[in-house]
Amino acid sequence: MTPDHAHSERRPSDHRPSDHRPSDHRHGYQAGDDGFLDLLDLDADVLEDYWRASLDWVRLVAGDLDRPRVFDLGAGSGTGGLGLTLRFRDATLVAVDTSGPSLRRLREHADALGLRDRVTTIELDLDTNWPAVGPFDVTWASMSLHHLSDPTQVLRRVRDATRTAGIIAVAEFVEPVRFLREDIGVGRPGFEDRVMARLRRDHHERLPTLGSAWTPRLADAGWRVIDERDFLIDLNPPEHLDAGRYAEAWMGRLGQRLEDGLDTDDRHVLQVLLDPHDPRSLRRRTDLRIHGVRTVTLARND
Template identity: 35%
Template sequence: MTHTHQHTHHHGDSGHHPGHDRVGHHEHSDGGQAEILDLDAEVLAEHIASITAWLPLQSEPRRIVDLGCGTGAGTFALFERFPDAHVTAVDTSAGHLQLLREKARARGIEGRVRTVQADLDAEHWPDLGTPDLVWASASMHHMAAPARALRSVRELLAPGGLFAVVELAGFPRFLPAHAPESQSGLEERAHAATDSFHAEHVPHRGADWGPMLTAAGFTVEDERTITVDIDGARSEAIGRYAYGSLQRIRGVAAPALSPEDLAALDELLDTNSPHSLLRREDLAVRTERTVWAVRRA
């Protein structure tokens, strides 16, 4: 097994063509979440493209399943890489799947996309065919019973097929450590304030999936950790991405934050404030993602 640590830095380059932790992934009508997923896809497009290019495939996949597809970040990245494939996109959210279908129509590829609304924690999955590639980006850690879901993937996969699990440690960081000036280190304290919530609701976030995949009957063929560091000057979308992300974190962190921290966070989230996130020029997107590429043992 090879461990590749790719440290990719972008500073001020322009142009962008996708997860991250989907708080409330099982909510069915969350326009704010859909917007975050779309921004995630836009901002991190180059990194998802690098993962699809890296996949250790034996041949080009014709049938792909995207588990926990959200609004289609992975689905369309996979089409970029494998333009002749057919993709079955699976999610719990009817709203996300509707957005994905609209994007497929706009790209003229609706005939090669099938959407399936399904709860992947269910004991029996709907018929998803026999895919050559199963892709699960920032979705497996939401499973209540991940071992059962992994066994379901194993049964689904075509002989010789590849299962790619992409996971992130959590929400990206956006602010410099000293920011904001009134409450230095606020972002890390806000993340720490969400720890007990995530420990209860998404206990597998940040897990090492290698042993779980092995226990489910897979052989880990390769593993790769990618460091993401994108300068905020690269795209105005990064400000909106930071705003939406910290807004969602506030909803969970608020009860555990000091009044001073909460006031400083609210000032960052006040679009009319001169200190608004959307007016800062020192933002960046910093995160890590790990990919496991596995086959049936």
Template identity: 40%
Template sequence: MTRAHQHTSHPAEGDHHPEHGHGGHRKHDDAGQAVILDLDAEVLAEHIASITAWLPLESEPRRIVDLGCGTGAGTFALLDRFPGAHVTAVDTSAGHLRLLREKAHARGVEGRVRTVRADLDARHWPDLGTPDLVWASASMHHMARPDRALTNVHELLAPGGLFAVVELSGFPRFLPADAPESRPGLEERAHAATESFHAEHVPHRGADWGPMLTVAGFTVAGERTVTVDIEGKHSEAVGRYAHGSLMRIRDVAAPALSPEDLTALDELLDTDGPNSILRRDDLAVRTERTVWAAHRA
């Protein structure tokens, strides 16, 4: 097992906010989720590229499946990394797939992308070909039956093919520990207030996928954790990413927050207010992203 730490997407983690994941099924509105997914791709682009460059492939893949592709962060990173490859992008959201196709057309790679709308929690998946590489970024933890999904991937892959499971260790953090000035530590308390929700609705978030991959018949070839620590002082995108992320956890966290914390959170989310998170110059994106790479035996 290889574990590397470096400063070089999330996710953010989704529905990562809360749980905007690139998962097989979504409960949140497509439009708001798409904005977060696009910001995730923009802010964490270097980290996604570093993971695609690390993958322990025996040869360059020609056929790739992106499971729970969202609006295409992984799809386009993989197309960039493997210029001879074609990607089948799979998601349950018609809106996300439409945006992905529009991006593919704008980039001139529409001939290398096929989109498939499918529920990855279904027992039987549509025909996705016989890929050399299956990529699942922030999607596996959304599966109601991850064991069944792993079996489906194992049957899908070409002999010797690679399955890459990419997950964030948790929600990104953006504020310093002593912020905001009126309620230091607010961000951690807001995230803590969502824990029971996530324990009930996404119990596989934060799981160790290595043993589950082995049980499903894969041979784990490597595991790597990339530390994300991006200074946002000069990045408008980081501010919008922080705002969108905290906005998406606000309703889940609100019942467990004190009135003072909720007021301070709403002040951060008020884009026109003097305490808006968009006005801060001390933001950063801090999280970890782990990838498990496993071969079909």
């Protein structure tokens, strides 16, 4: 376990993934490498409306709290935890992740936001260690619980560390975001459908809780589920200047993981999509759309 404090200033809307631009998205991504962290920051930037709406909703339901302690579980580069900390007066944040580089990026963002003295980061594996980090008032767990081997046990521990009437928000996706139309003018129609089918099989094997309902797990862990909302992401066309780079970062990561399961034709399509010099690439094409649904489940510790 490695606790650390933040050291400079940043705002979520100031996230500039290009500061950390990776040289080649086709190389492998691990949680915490620059490519993965850029993807998280691009997610924050390009899907800004989703992030604002979901965090505003959590803030509204949590109500006015006196110097609340916010907990970000599997924080990544910290979009959610930092965004919530900014939404409360005098809130402090404890952000936990297995990845030291992610927490370093989070601290850079915290610095830029002027949250230097209000953020503590702890590098730990939630599946194994559980230091006395509470008490908490608001917990944000975004796209992280499905990585854990026993998420219900972790949810139970979070509840034990949560003050009475404190809340938890679990944000997950049923389907990852999608970017392409049926016919993209290269290869056979239906390329993204085939990649998604391959991805579903991969997830089924590696991350069996991904896409499952979180309400029963929260209830099993002793939480009272109070509300659940689907946030529709449908940017058609996406106006954000980094939409192409976001699509490239997603597809590059998927491609690296799934390439072996694609046939020769689809591997060629992937190559074209990831080649920034090709006019048909994700970075340069003009027919992108971004579509997906993220579900946020809110529960209270009564």
